Amino acid sequence: MAAGATDEEPRRFFGPSRDVPTTTDGPSPPRIGEFLSPMDAESLMSVVGPPELPEAWKQGFFFAGYQPYGLQQVNGGPCGVLAVIQAFLLRALHLRGVGSTELLEVDEKLRHEALCDALAEVLFRNVGDNKKAVVLIPSSAGATVLNGAQLRGLQPALFTSYDQLRHHLNQRPYRDLFFNPSGCGVPLYLYSMVWTRGVEQCRGRDFDDPKTGAMIGGHGYCTQELVNLMVFGRAYSNVFDGTKRLGSAKDGWLVLQGAPKRPSIGFLSLFEAYACIEVGGRYKGPTCPVWVICAESHYTVLFSADGTVNPQESEKVLDLFYFDQLARQNERIRLTVVPKQLPSHLATGFEEGESMIDRCIRTKWKEASVDWNGAEVIL
Template identity: 25%
Template sequence: MSSLASPATKDFLLHKMAEYQELLSTIRALQPSRLSYIEILQKEVQRNQDRPQGRPEDDGEEGTGRPPSSSQPSRENTTLLAPPYTIPRALAVSPDLGGLPVSSEMATNLRKVLFGNTFHIFNYEWKKSFFKFREPYSDLSYALEAERGGARAIQMAVQANIVKFLLFTRNTSSASCMQSLREVGEKEQERALAAALTDILWTAGEEQSATVSLVTSEKSFTPHLDYKLDNITEKLQLFNFSEKEDVQKFIHEHILSFKEDGSHGVILFLYSLIFSRTIERLRQDLDSTTSHLLHLSLGNFVCRQALMNLLLTGRASPNMFNGTLQHDEQGDPLERPLHGVATRSDVGYLYWSREQVEHSQLPMVGSMLKTPKSPIWVCSINGTYSMLFSPNRSLLSDWKMEHLFDLYFYNGQPSQSSTALLTIDTHSHHWEMGAGGTHGDPEKRFPSVEMTIRTKWEGAAIDWNGTVPFF
């Protein structure tokens, strides 16, 4: 090889050297500031927002938090595979908003009181759940859409409080209460949702305080080895309030964090509920029969009675009977008392299980839940949640009103296009008359929703007013 390079070779080497120097300058400029790198990533995210959604950050069912594999499938395939529950950047509040970043200890206690351990995380069905209203200015404009799954219990409890707000809290004419439910626009839906969430949180905080949990864009702690990442809990910030009006205003300002697709709205509200109650008080609410709020059933996490009671009464008592049970059925003292419902709730609760009835195991619901302050009931019917309500505020305070009255039924399913009207007759004749024989499907002869109503009004005859009985 000749020691003297040709002019062309020298020009080539000089050109490459200039490119190398330019590259070094760029690297040096980027090194002092991580913000420049973050801004580059944010610009890339911004460019991709209008494209079909691809595979999200690997924070799904396994919650490992590992970076994606280098061997990525094609964009066409990722569009089909992508679960739609990543949090859009618009819904992740700024870490500088002023909340308290969740600590490792708080996150660990949160997991334990929910699941009983730190390894379980919410699955896809929970992560995609939020508070989605039906079409504004429609027959169901007051109503939330609640799909099947464990989160449905929470959605229907919030639904009951939405109806309480729309019927009995905001200024409406009593003569047109039901009509007013069909005239709810999007802004009023948001107001009602904020009011419902606030009422539940404020009650859980013993009407002294409440905590709202929102997600930020940054993790606030590095998990330890026996804690499973989910990329939601680690990004929480907690906002504490001592005035109810401030809670409602704050939730209303951040309502998209609860009602938008991708917001994990139900999970965030559940976290807010637990922190409003506080872990310490919640553990005191529980008894020897229940150590945590969710249990695994048929591959999904479902709400225990303690969580339902926390939603309705503000106290996570594990049983439906009134008061505290000190003795067993034989009258012998229990080793540890069993905790029931201590106060009459604003929204009631009715329970029916055909399977438990067949095995003579149907638990009794106490009057604290059966007779609430407002004529609205969350119903657990064969393990599925729905709602009954009346626009007549006097229904539960004037016994004469309970002879013949109307109840409205909504089950949360997208297939229900209008609110079912049921007329309840408690005194003219026995409900079994005209049942049409004793053979055939018992669900058709005695629909479970009717049997649920009869746990409150024994012997009532129920007219569906032309609707084919369902549920």
């Protein structure tokens, strides 16, 4: 340690230098900025939500072998981030022209490529408006970054093209940070999304309520704002189509912002089955047949292995696969959905005894029967 240095001082960035050119066959390295100041770190954590992320958030993005295409969640908490990245990973496989059989049995090389596609897609094209991405880098690969004090050791790495970011995700230090199962890849990705969008943009332009809006809510779970940030690049608080105005011209309008456009991946929620919220047609009919499912504060993924399926269609019989990254799901769960064939013992399909997943499905595929094809039904 240099003379006069203290343990509290952030150490130098362990990746490419800002000053010394790095020889590379790919795109140029990102520009590395100054360490976050104490005020920067405090401001960032104020938008994240809690003063410290739960220990359960400490993990990277990795596959654990339960399903070849499936990411692994270690503990409860970061399911929203992992489910959205899982959804974009499946979309990346569809965009690569992978057929149903190959997708379900995807090999290690291809699934890692799709994971890098997903991380770059969300951070650069969605959150960064296809203009930039900022990755916040700690002083060492093993650094723990769960609270504001630890965020002071982060440096912003600015990427100005998708290809530049996509390339460097497979290079040190980024691959060591994001893909280490026991590292802090998921928290770093969360901070990087907020920093890329901008603290004041999230608070002043996106949240319904700038005073209470946050990315992480009670018990360490992801909020709708975080899911929407990843999908749309805006931390909006709602899932209906477009915007709604409450109040009056005299007293002032309160503008509530929902899905601004048809997204790449969809979203279905048990809260709609409870008649608590309205999920709009944009979220129910994305451009790719992959949906994030929110049921009892847990986020999972429902998808068609056939990328040619029209995700706006809700009248035809189809097979969907269900994946829960937290469930250690050794069994492949295939659901056959038959719209307008509600079982005779049900009146609405939203009865309390029905599977949470079935009820979410019926918010899009009305009065559907859902055959779990021998798999144990998740209630």
